[in-house]
Amino acid sequence: MPFILFPVSRVVVIGGGAAGFFGAITCAEHGVSDVLILEKGPTVLEKVRISGGGRCNVTHACFEPTDLLEGYPRGRTSLLGPFYHWQASQTMEWFESRGVSLKSEQDGRMFPVTDDSQTVIDCLTGAARELGIHCRTRCGVNKVGVGGVDDFRVETTSGEQLKASAILVATGGIRSGAARKPLTDLGHAVEPPVPSLFTFQIKDERLEDLQGVSVANSSVRTGKLAAEGPILITHRGLSGPGILKLSALGARELAKRNYQFGIRVDWTGGRGADAFAAMIMKERRGHGARKVMTRSPLPQFPRRLWERLAT
Template sequence: MDDVVIIGGGAAGFFAAIQIAEENPKLKVVLLERGKDVLTKVKVSGGGRCNVTHAEFDPSELVHHYPRGEKELLGPFHTFCSGDTIAFFEARGVPLKIEEDGRMFPVSNSSQTIIDCFMGEVDRLGITVIKNCSVTGIKKSDNGFIVQSIKKEYQAKKILVATGSNPKIWKMLEDVGHTIVSPVPSLFTFNIKDDRISEIPGVSTHASVEVLPQTRVDSKVSIDLKSKGLQQPILESEGPLLITHWGMSGPAILKLSAWGARVLSDFKYKFKIRVNWLPAYHEGGVYQQLLDIKEIEAKKTILRTNAFDVPKRLWVNLVKATGISDSTKWADVSKNALQELTEQLTRSEFLVDGKSTFKEEFVTAGGVDLKEINFKTYESKIVPGLYFAGEVMNVDAITGGFNFQNAWTGAFIAAKAIAGN
């Protein structure tokens, strides 16, 4: 019989295995991975650089980056936070660096550095890692658990599930009494076909984005949201917005997709957004500046005179969208046309029709119901001896290293509880 079986060879599984073995070297730890490779998500994270954590060191601030899990993670982050993650890696010869946006990467700029660190620790500590070993069943036994796999049957006193978004594992956890919050995608980009952005992929600018409510009153979501008023946004965010070949991406969009994961799923990913390309200005201020430029730059063409700090190609497309021609000079433009241009700059509406996965970093909202987990130990309240870490639970974050920090924190606390009992 093994002391601990960890199901899932990803970030949380490896981190937990290392912590358990360090805390209590007498324990026999076995880690099962269904794939032929381990740590695959670590490898592709951050474009192959691995966004290890985020330079937010205040737990009270850190929790605000978690659409699901914000309340539950406050205590755990007081136990193990971003600074502890940095210390863990630096103690093992992997220094991290902070980028301007707060994301943290290994100084090597390679995720392989993190993988090599973990594999080295696993070898040093004598942890057994078994690949190509899909788990087919989890059962409670008199002595602990029986974990059935396609290779053999494992008996363990305790088990830790760190499988991320795995429907088969969720079904097994349901079978032993847990409630699973139905999964929906999070962290995705918006598919938009619109002449204003179709020819300018790669353009990036700071913007605010609002998701508008659907107007079909027979929609369950619309009924739920009617009290907020049909003209009021139901979600909003501000930050860098990237125009892509298929629509829009960047932090401003990704934040909306994370915080609105369930609402946008209910919308079946068909909804309207309103973009303010000049969030530092109010609408009246934009119109007044256009009037001032009409006086100052009277002889110049509007198309060639970018009145604001927006990318030139975006300015040209927004001007054309108002019906202003290439040759129209500021002196000749009507006040009505300037009002329409003001609306394009501050209240452009776009129809979103579908979503795309953000790079390889697929994140799901859903999983084991948080009410059924003791966040002081990450042990199941339903099945004693069963522990969780990572995205198998209904916890997820916006992009920026926060999902990994959740994995490290949960794995650390679960490991301490497992090793100490």
């Protein structure tokens, strides 16, 4: 489906990463005759090379857009539409149709059957080459200007001035000024990035020396933010999917709180205080002589953690 609404003769793609290559290939396949990728680094697709531990975790075997949303704690409403347009099935088809077979692992992650990210790099660079896309490395973009609807000027780090009828900014993470500049030059406001997917540093004697202990059925809450998932005790505090999910969900809110906040962890698998108290009472009735701290009423609950919590 063509998505560029006016005839575009030359697209300059800023950034030679996965997004830049995919965008460039898509433009060329939709009739743009002159596509040029400008990459400031010495090589293209450098992040793809190291991705997935050198194997490149291309996509995830989850083919239902609403299920896929579960993996994205923020932006649910804005992602649903795009996921109906493009998701894991389309990614698979895209690579399979270019000779790259993917396999899925038990946890759903999908890799090229070669287990080598170079396969993905070769696929992207090969497709670009076949379509006549030009690519320049060590060629950063310093400045972008706009003269009219389809009249963009791009100034490279060597001072060269290039013209384009459309620009695709694919500079990756926008933490660095160079990556943000093409957008701000064009007058776009850029939301300052904040960390996401981080672990929590916590000083609490109940967690001391328990690193490695994890509880599968947990949930964590701070204020109105809440997330469920396994929680892992580390030597610095807490980690695991439940914590990472909360950090992503609350990325902006937690930054506003300067990362100083209290949390409540429910280790009971969502049973609630009353049901849990009833479990303890039952335990007491059944094993009156036994100390509460010697055995958790929760099935498969780590003994050492229970001893700390029940003390």
